[in-house]
Amino acid sequence: MSLSQPKLGDLAEFLAALALGAMGKMSIPGESVPIDRERARWFISLIEELLASLSDSVAAEERQRIERVLSQLRMAWLEGA
Numbered sequence: 001m002s003l004s005q006p007k008l009g010d011l012a013e014f015l016a017a018l019a020l021g022a023m024g025k026m027s028i029p030g031e032s033v034p035i036d037r038e039r040a041r042w043f044i045s046l047i048e049e050l051l052a053s054l055s056d057s058v059a060a061e062e063r064q065r066i067e068r069v070l071s072q073l074r075m076a077w078l079e080g081a
Contacts, residue, residue: 009066012065012069012070019043022037023035023037024080040077041077044073044074047069054066
């Protein structure tokens, strides 16, 4: 199997999965993960920091991908409040 070159959007999606897990919105087979909204917020903040630190050389499509992930996470956060 050949994996594609990793992109910043992949990193954002990985962090989003961790945040969703911490919110209890994504289960991990065989694992019992406690809900930890503070940790989930930390992952969201990390993605916000990633987005804020992007240089102009990052493609608009990749920036939009990260913005979309962040927006979805924020909505999930509010739904869990």
